[in-house]
Amino acid sequence: MIDTMIRQVEDAIGASESWHEKGWPATFGPRGLEVSSLEEAEALPRNAVYREEAVNYWRQARLIGADTARSGRQALEALKAGRLDAACDALYLCQYLEKPFEGHRAMTWEPVFEAFRANLLKQAS
Numbered sequence: 001m002i003d004t005m006i007r008q009v010e011d012a013i014g015a016s017e018s019w020h021e022k023g024w025p026a027t028f029g030p031r032g033l034e035v036s037s038l039e040e041a042e043a044l045p046r047n048a049v050y051r052e053e054a055v056n057y058w059r060q061a062r063l064i065g066a067d068t069a070r071s072g073r074q075a076l077e078a079l080k081a082g083r084l085d086a087a088c089d090a091l092y093l094c095q096y097l098e099k100p101f102e103g104h105r106a107m108t109w110e111p112v113f114e115a116f117r118a119n120l121l122k123q124a125s
Contacts, residue, residue, distance in 0.1 A: 001119045005087075006079050008112050012094070013072040015108045020062035024105030028054045038062060061101065068094045068109055084120065091116050 015022075023037035029050040035041045038058035044051040075090035094109035102110075 001123065002079055002082075005112075005116055005119065006076065008115060009072055009076050009079065009091070012108045012112045013069045013076070016065040016068040016072065016094075016098075016106075019065040019101070019106055019108075020058050023058070023061075026054075026057060028057070061106075064097055064100065068097050071097070072109070088116060088120070 020038040023040070025034055025036055027034050033048075033050050033054070035044065035050075035054040035058070038055070038061070041051065041054035041058045044054065071090045071093045075087045075094065078084070078086035078090060091109065091113040095113040098106050098109045101107075
């Protein structure tokens with residue numbers, strides 16, 4: 001279980017660090033202008049009505065991605081040290097921080113957290 005979880009956490013760290021680069025379909029304004037990354041948002045003309053909204057959204061994705069990656073590294077250290085309670089707490093924080101992007105395609109940490117909890121339940125029984 002630990003080796004599999006370590007790989008999943010490592011993958012999730014890499015994914016969340018690149019949320020703002022790889023992105024996902026996100027729309028802005030009443031016309032639903034699709035802007036799928038920070039690069040696309042920053043490339044919008046300065047006078048584009050929803051440019052600031054899109055730039056802010058993708059900057060938030062970058063910040064939250066960095067925060068979840070930081071917590072994911074804590075989970076990784078805890079897993080390697082066999083401190084499952086600390087790993088669980090760190091993974092919980094990751095999926096909690098990810099929630100603002102839940103309706104989009106981030107969905108990086110929730111599956112990792114749920115897999116971790118399921119494995120803990122299996123070990124306990």
